[in-house]
Amino acid sequence: MSSLLGRLGGWCARHGRLVLALWVLAAGLLTSLTMIFGSPVSNDVAIPGTDAQRAHELMREGFGPGYDAGGTVQLVLYTEEGTLLSKEREKAVGDALARIRQIPHVVEAETPYRMGGMSSNQRIGMISVKLAGQDGAKQGETAHELVTAAAPAAKAGIEVVAATSGSPADKEIKTGVSEIIGVAVALLVLLFAFGTLVAALIPIFTALISIGVGLGVIGLLGHLVDVPKSASIMATMIGLGVGIDYALFLLSRHRRLLADGVPVRESVRRTVASSGGAVLFAGGTVVIALSALMLAGFPLLRTLGWITGISVVCAVLTSITLVPALLGLLGHRVNALRLPLVGRVASRRGDGPATGWAALGAWVAKRPWRVLTATVVALAALAAPAAALKLGALDQGYSDQGTAERRAYELVSVGFGPGANGPLIVVAELDRAIADTKPADPLVRELTQRLRDASGVAHVSPHKVNENGRSVLVQVIPEYAPSDSRALDVVSQVRAIRIPGVRVHVGGEVAGLADAGDRIMGRTPLVVAVVVLLSALLLLLAFRAPLVAIKAAVMNLVSLGTAFGALAVVFSMGLGSRLVGMDPPFSPDGTFVKTLFFSVPIDNYVPLMLFAVLFGLSMDYEVFLLTAVRQAYTRTGDNRAAVAEGLGSTGRVITSAALIMVAVFTAFVAYPDPLVKVFGVGLAVAIAVDATIIRGFLVPATMVLLGRLNWWIPRWLDRVLPNISIEGHEDEPAEVAPDRDLTTAGRH
Structure with missing residues (x-):
């Protein structure tokens, strides 16, 4: 596979202008098409075979308008002074009803002056608008039209807000500020990592092209399938992180080879042959993990998984084609516009900036048992709070204060009781x-x-x-x-x-969420098993080392535990809910919870989605570290030295990549949507722990203790497995043959 990737990289380097033009054209064309035809989104929460789904199917048959696919929109009315029964306000509401009934698809608008249509204090009322022939995905637009049509009531001093069903995660999320912040921080990290402006801009440019193509594909797919409203933001978060990271790994390898005096195009070929293979396998693990969500039995989660995987595929493709094209076009100008004092390039045979990480690897190698014990204790302490993780429905009561959804929720709670919201x-x-x-x-x-x-x-x-x-x-x-x-x-x-x-x-909403939770909890063991087994199998094919594959899967589960522990502390225990921008919950008596800490439930499907994403992303760093250790081991045959060298050669790159991902994910915590905040916190914490404690201490310590057993493989398995190793050795000295069975390993 390395030779095939090498040929691809060499071709892209020779035809750089063509490859660059094709990618820019694809991004521009797809973006233009989404602007022209739109990007339909819809949270299809149907769960076939459940009791709630059966109720919804029966509800749409023969009960008339408002119960079919058209749906119902509730307009909540509130007057701060007096009551809605005053003649002036009653006339204004009547005029508003007349205008509302003229809007297309409105078949009935029930007055608030009906039995059960007004609160006991007569200051809060509800207009129930029934629709027919209305596309459910456009109910938000219709709600806005209805509020606009109710202008006569607003002129009479009546507040009018639309109450829509669903959770904050159902709202369409607009991208913008957080992406800019994430890209800006990523650029700063890259400037310090590479020391040149040109080199720093390559991963940023590649990632932006990748995201443009990915979001364009996802937007157009909305015309064919139900694309969740959160798909674009998830694709942007993950695509931006992995897109920059994958380009970073390739660029680091290329600059190191250039420092060794390798010609530009030969350097590009070797880079794609070796690091390109690692990128391909790392991206493959992310896609496998996301694809396993198809087994969750929850259509929304299944679609969200494979739709998000599109952004990862685009990141991999741009990394192994667009990056080599840019490197071929730039030549040695990749090191142009140098910044003083930072980003000194180390040759492959020297330590350079990696000395600190190599020293850490050597330090860990001398005391593996003590490091292993201390690391396990620290990780256990970080993961322990996960037992307190609180799952539940995230209703509109947790939307941002000041939004129409939050305001409607509060008015309904005060006027008709909290249960009227669901x-x-x-x-x-x-x-x-x-x-x-x-x-x-x-x-x-x-x-x-x-x-x-x-x-x-x-x-x-x-x-x-x-x-x-x-x-x-x-x-x-x-x-x-x-x-x-x-x-x-x-x-x-x-x-x-x-x-x-x-x-x-x-x-209804509550029943649907209950069924979704039961379905997801029942399928979680299957999804986890499939993700772990397939990822371990992919690593086995990559490194032909069973113990390494098993150990990598276990390490990723450990980092997941720390992520869930952080979520429990921040949201379930409420110790950081205000810090991430969450507003306090609302009480039916019209007051807010007056406390610095308050608990926020996490939707039932979020842990499984986080598991899939984090398991795939954590495997990225494992693949790059193991690739470096394996190459050092095949060259020297000394396991302890190979671990130290592998950590030294990848430490700065992995740390830079992790800083970029943490910065990107942390930037998304600023989004008002609680779902995005949960993902931002979980992803940022897991990547930070994975790239420091796990890759810096736990992985080296266990590899030193296992010794040559790291690379042991039974003879029968060695014969059965196809030879698709991701490592390219065109630039390496003769290999030391790896151990083939336990008996042979014991004699070395």
């Missing part, structure tokens, strides 16, 4: 057809009474009979907010209702 949609299938009569059929009366008697139920709305008489719909308002774990208990109690001839199904 009503349960109860749909009962009947064994026999009934008529919509008064008094209601005995089956309906019994169902309604059982719902009222359920613990935690605040209100049961009047029932609605399906047009064929075979199902009944009832809206149930719990006493608890959607993010309150007790709301899940209400779902369980309602689903436990048993009436002869009646099959009860529960839908």
Whole structure:
């Protein structure tokens, strides 16, 4: 594989202008197409085979407008002085209703002056707008139109906000400031790492082209499949980090070869043959981890996984084609515009700037047991808080203060109770057809009474009979907010209702999240096993060393533990919730939690998504470190010296790469969306721990203790495995043959 990559790199170096033009054209064309045709997004939360999905399917059949795909939008009205019953305000609301009913797709707009449409203090009301033929993905745009149409009410001093269902993660996220901050910090790190402005700009330019292509592809895919609204931000976060990192690894290798006197195009060929292979395998592990999310049984998570993987594929492709093209075009000018005192290049045979890391490797090699013990204790302490990780629904009560979503949530909580923000949609299938009569059929009366008697139920709305008489719909308002774990208990109690001839199904936001959590928890062991096994297999193919592959998988799980520990401290324990920009939760009495620390629930699917992303990203540094150690070992045959040399030659590069990723992920913590904050904190902490404690101490210590067993492989396995090693040795002296079995290893 190394020779194939070498030929590709050499070709790109010779045809640099063509490769550069093709990539710039692709990025520009795809970006233009998304601007012309748009980038449709939609959080499809359907979970086939669940009770909530069955309820939603029944709800869309025969219950009329507002219950089908068109949906319903609630407009919340609030007057600070007086009540909504004053003649002036009542007339203004009537005028607003008249204008609202003229908007396309609006089939019904219920006045707030109806039973249950106004709060007890008569200062908060709700207009229920039912839509038909409306694309669910455009409900946000429709809500804005409805608020604009309600201008007569606003002129009368009535505040009008749209209450939409879902969580903060459902809102479309606009990119901008955080990406600029991440790129700026990355440029500073690269300037210190390389010492030249030209070299520092190459990874930045490559990553931006990669992101442009990736986001363009993702945007156009929105016309064919349901692309989650958070897909673009996840693709940008990960694509920016890995895109810069992969180019950084290649550029570092190329400059080292140039310092050794290797001609430019030969240096590019060798760089892509060796480091390009490491990039290919590192990117492969990330894609494998993300692709495994297809087994989670949650369509939203499955789509988010493979859509995000597109950005990683683009980063790999630009690294092994665009980077060598730029290096070929620039030649020795890659070291132009040098900064004083920083970025001195070390030759392959010298220590140079890597002396400190080589010294650390030698220090660890002399006392591996003590280093291993201390490192394990430190990592265990960092991971211990993960046991307190609090999973749950993240409702609009955790949106930014001042946003329409947060304001609507607060008004509904005060006027109608916290449970009104997440009503349960109860749909009962009947064994026999009934008529919509008064008094209601005995089956309906019994169902309604059982719902009222359920613990935690605040209100049961009047029932609605399906047009064929075979199902009944009832809206149930719990006493608890959607993010309150007790709301899940209400779902369980309602689903436990048993009436002869009646099959009860529960839908709605809370029920859907409960089913999603159950499905994800049930599939998590399978996803974890597939990710770990496939990643270990990929490493086995890369290095032909079973113990190294197993150890790498274990190390990645350790870094994941520290990430979850950090999330538990910041969000579940609430010790850093304010520091990351979260606003305190709102109480139904109209006050905010007056405390510096407050707990924030983490959506059930986030840990599994984080696992996939972090496992893949952590494997990147493992691949680059092991590649360097393996090359040193095949050259010298001395395992202890190879570990020190491998750490010394990659330490500065891996540290620079990690600083860039940490900077990028930390910059995204500034986003107002809580989901992005969670990912930013988890990714930043895990990468920081992985590149320092794990790669600097734990990995070298274990490799020293294992000795030649690191590279042992049974003879039968050596014969079976295809020879696709990622290491290129065109520039290396003759190899020392690796050990083939345990008996042979013991004789060395």
